[in-house]
Amino acid sequence: MRKRKLYGILAILLVIGVYGYEHFINEKDVAESVREGASVKSESRTFYLPTSTTGQVVHHNGYSLSYSEPHEQAEWVAYELKKSHLSKSNFKRPYFEVDLAVKTGAASWRNYKNSGYDRGHLCPAGDKSYTKEAYDETFLTSNISPQTHDFNSGIWNTLEQKVRYWARKYDGVFVVTGGVLKGDLETIGNERVAVPNQFYKVIYDAEHEKMIAFLMPHRDSEEPLYNFVVPVDSVEVLTGIDFFPELEDALEDKLEASSSYKGWSFN
DNA sequence: CTGAGGGAC
């Protein structure tokens, strides 16, 4: 094991320890965060949804998604990550369930069993730990994509943690994420769930009017995260999705053309 | 944190 990797894991364990301690001393605050979580539901599913290339948009309490039936997974999952969603409990992981809200029939979790691929969350469970209900809702088969364990637990996990860091630092961000569902893709299971060759994430900080996008090959990397920053436009060309179409056009054009990560702290 | 799998019931 490389030293850098070892330090990363130790840092993660430290973070978990701190959260556990905060939870221990702040138990009386949990009820308040539950109410706060409940109050953002309608807001989070009406703001800043991308366009759908498949015509099947599904809204859950904590996130929305656009399902691609041919690929048996979402082309995007979108949600607001508020500062108040962060910290707090680590719940017991439930079993994945087929998302009955997907009219064409979401994939079964059995496709992933012994496939060699993780059931990789698109909206991470770690972003929805403010209530058990919100947490469990991320364990729907419409919210997962086949990912290698090295990638999922490696640089993708690092990016997800960075997004939580930004949500805390910038008082909330909007997140859109998914695999790139183009070309001939490997499939797993009887339902032929496609294995993306690339995954993307688009982050919008509304308060400070800045946007950043990441495009990553489906493999782990030791490179720094900022090496994977791309203009939002390039992800739109690749996927056919229009991100944040509700923004005023001039602002949208300006933000989406940039591949600069000025204003985004990578510390 | 991100996940997997085995075995008893």
Added chain:
DNA sequence: GTCCCTCAG
């Protein structure tokens, strides 16, 4: 299928 346990990056 559910629950409990061990394990890895």
